Amino acid sequence: xxxxxxxxxxxxxxxxxxxxxxxxxxxxxxxxxxxxxxxxxxxxxxxxxxxxxxxxxxxxxxxxxxxxxxxxxxxxxxxxxxxxxxxxxxxxxxxxxxxxxx
Numbered sequence: 445x446x447x448x449x450x451x452x453x454x455x456x457x458x459x460x461x462x463x464x465x466x467x468x469x470x471x472x473x474x475x476x477x478x479x480x481x482x483x484x485x486x487x488x489x490x491x492x493x494x495x496x497x498x499x500x501x502x503x504x505x506x507x508x509x510x511x512x513x514x515x516x517x518x519x520x521x522x523x524x525x526x527x528x529x530x531x532x533x534x535x536x537x538x539x540x541x542x543x544x545x546x
Contacts, residue, residue: 476531479523486514 490511493503 472526472530476523476526479518479526483519483523486511486519 493508493511497503
């Protein structure tokens with residue numbers, strides 16, 4: 445398995461068609477924005493799971509495991525890795541200070 449495929453594996457489990465939606469983008473910023481939207485959807489799903497917990501419902505353990513794996517591999521390593529390695533240094537060039545870049 446290629447390294448890029450391994451980074452997207454957890455995404456494929458959570459949202460099977462999200463990879464195509466991301467890869468259809470043409471610019472690096474469009475790709476990052478598409479990834480943000482995918483991450484937001486997963487976070488929204490976690491909120492629904494949390495509401496269920498609050499109502500006394502048993503959470504689907506496999507879903508929780510998949511969400512944790514997604515956040516560790518795709519959101520943190522893949523997406524945030526791109527921002528740290530490419531976007532933030534690029535923004536620093538014209539004078540943005542890292543402390544003010546989210």
